[in-house]
Amino acid sequence: MFASLEDLRVRLRSTRYVIDPVTLKAVYLAAEMKKPLLVEGPPGSGKTELAYAIAAAAETVVERLQCYEGIGEDKAIGKFDEALQDLFLRLQGDQFDDEWGGVHGRLHSLEFFSQGPLLRALLYPDKPCVLLVDELDKVDQAFEAMLLELLSAWQITVPKLGTIKAETVPFVVLSSNEERRLGDPLRRRCFYLRFEYPAIEREVEILGLRGKGQDPRLRGQVAGLACALRAWNMEKPPSIAEMLDLAKALEILGVSEINPEDRDLLLPLLAKTLADRRRLSMNAGFEGLIFDSLRYRDQLAAAESLIAEVQA
Secondary structure (H helix, E strand, O other): OOOOOOHHHHHHHHHOOOOOOHHHHHHHHHHHHOOEEEEEEOOOOOOOHHHHHHHHHOOOOEEEEEEOOOOHHHOOOOOHHHHHHHHHHHHHHHHHOOOHHHHHHHHHHHHHHHEHHHHHHHHOOOOOEEEEOHHHHHOOHHHHHHHHHHHHOOEEEEOOEEEEEEOOOOEEEEEEEOOOOOOOOOOOOOOEEEEOOOOOHHHHHHHHHHHHOEEEEEEEHHHHHHHHHHOOOOOOOOOOHHHHHHHHHHHHHHOOOOOHHHHHHHHHOOOOOOHHHHHOOOOOOOOHHHHHHHHHHHHHHHHHHHHHHHHH
């Protein structure tokens, strides 16, 4: 998928995805060794975005399986289209005379199989796709075990259809919010990455890459506000994507610095549960967050200034 580690770095940078050296090497090795990536961490820390950035860097598509409690193989792998099989029999059944074996084989082929994302990911003929199995921790152990054949032998066995082998091996990203501990057999087949919310320096870099002409001081304050909110024991800490939305909203409104008076403006963007809304609605609490955001911003600016002086 990628010519070299440097090629991957340049391509990911072109997608405006900020990646650390360890993650960069893990992605490259996973592509070269055809190993899945298991990425665990809190919601909104960039796990899903990694899969889409890799796909954009490789100029390919994402096949996404969104996991949820009770998901079955028919949603993940697919199932035979009984309505299409019945229509075929009614329209062409009389042409086969007594050759039931041929009819049966035709009916139970990929031609009459409605493919799910796992199967589609194996059947890309020219270039591998990125297979994203998102929020794998939501499924049970039986579903998790079903994935082992795919991740070990790059094939899927379906009753009546048979064993389907990969035409190209997909790049697999498995994400988990850690609602349930995933089993050891699956972990042994993967490279493991742990994602946390970014440090303020990295969040500033993300905001800079994704924003357009944003004031650097406001960018630093938004990143500082993200750090303050995530340390505030919120029910739903703001994700990276939500902070990007906040920065874009402030840019649209022409805000150059967040002040305590902006509380009501920011509530719909930052508070996504009733408990968080109530906490952010408290004047003293919100004023403290704004104070912390400015303190984080100024500390970062001072550190960058000191580094610049030393390098000069």
